[in-house]
């Protein structure tokens with residue numbers, strides 16, 4: 001392993017030397033003042049016009065190179081904040097300490113014990129390298145560096161129509177070289193509740209069983225939704241429904257799955273009551289179904305485990321059989337993917353059940369539906385609302401955020417695709433990401449904006465294994481330079 005100073009010698013030199021400097025300036029979300037000032041100082045040194053907004057976003061303008069004054073101006077954009085995650089043992093203060101980048105033997109740059117901040121520091125460095133090179137041919141460039149993308153998109157949210165006065169934009173916050181992202185999912189967050197009829201558990205003739213699922217793989221509720229992973233709550237509801245179909249009339253007494261809306265719960269637990277004389281048979285059938293589930297999901301969730309415990313003490317109360325039936329049917333709220341992109345692999349419309357809990361005699365669900373088209377939004381919202389209706393559940397809260405609608409005829413996408421093929425001999429892949437990107441907000445401010453999102457290979461973003469492929473940074477830089485020349 002080599003150490004930090006040597007990343008400055010990687011190619012392209014300007015990109016890596018800016019990135020090395022960025023690593024030395026703490027810049028986690030919410031603490032972007034220093035990096036913002038650094039960006040302002042780079043602009044001043046280059047003699048370029050720059051401005052910092054009240055929210056901390058930085059704009060730098062570079063006039064067109066000679067002969068390209070009549071070409072349409074272009075927005076180049078990255079976010080200046082990073083996610084700070086460190087190894088538990090490491091003493092590291094993200095507001096004070098410098099990230100220590102290292103070059104690994106397999107052609108990546110990673111950081112010692114922390115996130116690297118290639119998301120999105122590499123994007124920032126690529127833009128600075130372009131701004132600093134007077135030999136390049138390009139139209140007028142408006143560079144935009146936003147704050148707090150990783151937490152709330154707070155910087156992008158403060159932009160105005162005037163800020164989006166270009167009709168072409170390249171966002172450099174994607175993480176797969178050769179992919180051109182032309183759209184992203186928006187979402188509707190739902191809080192749904194169901195009030196079951198509750199009765200006391202009879203003191204005699206009833207028994208109780210607890211089921212626990214643990215070590216599912218979990219993951220991002222959008223990006224990982226097409227990976228066929230078990231959803232903790234969804235799985236337990238499925239198991240109980242299957243047993244109900246076999247004739248076991250169980251009554252749910254406790255249920256708990258998930259903590260946040262936007263992640264797939266990797267574990268869950270449920271306690272149920274049923275007639276005592278059926279318990280042994282019930283446990284055998286349950287074990288059979290669990291075996292089938294484990295086989296079916298052995299690739300996506302290799303470590304998932306289930307524990308069945310017959311309880312000595314009965315819980316005090318349980319849902320009635322009728323209410324349990326409604327509750328089990330609410331498993332359909334975890335719709336997963338309902339529409340794919342034409343490639344049949346990329347999710348376009350989906351809904352994931354992040355939270356499902358029975359607390360204080362009320363069942364509460366937190367869902368996140370995602371979509372990238374008006375049609376998808378209408379479809380998934382109708383579906384969720386129909387399921388809630390059919391199961392006598394209530395929608396307590398519904399809140400939407402905007403999607404970036406893909407333009408499959410984007411001129412900029414076609415140009416970028418041609419230039420990539422010329423540069424590498426390989427074809428690009430067009431994607432619509434199933435998560436939020438700032439581009440959705442830009443497009444809402446200027447519907448005419450032709451915008452693409454690209455970037456180098458970054459793996460493990462937001463974790464201590466974050467790494468960026470060195471060769472892809474050079475490809476990405478050359479790719480953007482060649483797009484700019486052709487505008």
Ligand SMILES: [Zn+2]
Pocket residue numbers: 079119120149173
């Ligand atoms: Zn990012």
